[in-house]
Amino acid sequence: MPLLVMKFGGTSVADLERIENAAKKVRKEVERGYYVIVIVSAMSGKTNELVGWVETTSKLYDAREYDAVVASGENITAGLMALRLQEMGVPARSWQGWQVPINTTSAHGSARFVSIPRDNLDAKFAEGFKVAVVAGFQGVSPEGRITTLGRGGSDTTAVAFAAAFGAERCDIYTDVDGVYTTDPRICAKARKMDKIAFEEMLELASLGAKVLQTRSVELAMRYKVRLRVLSSFEDTDETSGTLVCDEEEIMESKVVSGVAYSRDEAKITLVTVEDRPGVASAIFGPLADAGVNVDMIVQNISEKGHDDAHPGAVTDMTFSCPVNQVERAKRAVEDARAAGSIVYEDLVVDTDVAKVSVVGIGMRSHAGVAAKMFSALAAENVNIKVIGTSEIKISVLIDRKYMELAVQALHDAFELEKA
Structure with missing residues (x-):
């Protein structure tokens, strides 16, 4: 069966109602015949709260303990998402980074991926599970300690899983319905693009566009992972959002895209x-x-x-x-x-x-x-x-x-x- 990766950002899982809304989108893909790996962020505002607790407790904090605390926000969301899917009759379970395992470097607070072995998730899919809900933003160091990937790390987690599992596509659900020619809050004429090349998205992300994290686009370009950016708050289908893809998939590019x-x-x-x-x-x-x-x-x-x-x-x-x-x-x-x-x-x-x-x-x-x-x-x-x-x-x-x-x-x- 084909596999999709679906990533939900903090605003998309900000409360129980939004988690239920996201779970319905996952169930819809399962009903279409997909296995799904869901990558979740912490609830909106939760990471900032956890960082604040650490900094209040210890001004010169141990980076390893910082990661242990800050990574917990994603663990909560993953568990709640798995529970909601189970209540909907979808066979699902949650995974923390160390359980997959998501192997990273030891650079606490800004770790990099080393490998994501498929064995554990594939075994659960073979048992009949349809959805693996994975806590984004985190992994495990060679020393066995929890690590975090830096802000925006859940986008990168999603792309890394799509590459490791050969996913058909990686859908990034956020609070906007795609990638626009510029910020609609500044320019009322801004237009949502149907497709944009990896190179263009990488430049836009590095130059200030906040839609996707730069590292995630770099990874997608390297491994040719087709990314789709779309809204958590609208009904979507295969034509929704903006597809970030290889230049060859775009018939004729405008001279300037954004x-x-x-x-x-x-x-x-x-x-x-x-x-x-x-x-x-x-x-x-x-x-x-x-x-x-x-x-x-x-x-x-x-x-x-x-x-x-x-x-x-x-x-x-x-x-x-x-x-x-x-x-x-x-x-x-x-x-x-x-x-x-x-x-x-x-x-x-x-x-x-x-x-x-x-x-x-x-x-x-x-x-x-x-x-x-x-x-x-x-x-x-x-x-x-x-x-x-x-x-x-x-x-x-x-x-x-x-x-x-x-x-x-x-x-x-x-x-x-x-x-």
């Missing part, structure tokens, strides 16, 4: 840096060691130029990072200067910027995307501070107050409301 944004960005500039081989390494090595997630990087001739005060070659180095990492970035750069590994005159920080990006696999074969993007922004008097590109995306840093205007202007410019 507009993404990230509100909480910062721009940091090192002014008058000594221009010599190895200077970039001397700057970005300490930033990496400090765990700063550097995104866009621009190096240009310094405004100071060559004069009596600056007889040697100098440059300005600009990069962007999340605004909540600014202090960490400043400390890393200042420590590097104090150690003598880099020389610069000033450190300029702008925490009032946003990143807006256009994404589309059609960019590979079409010219003029950048020109159209920049023209659309210019028409709205939006000044561009930094530009970054890849094969299928163009990103710009702009003043945060213009972010929503920029998103709407770009959505209109590329006519994304049209199918």
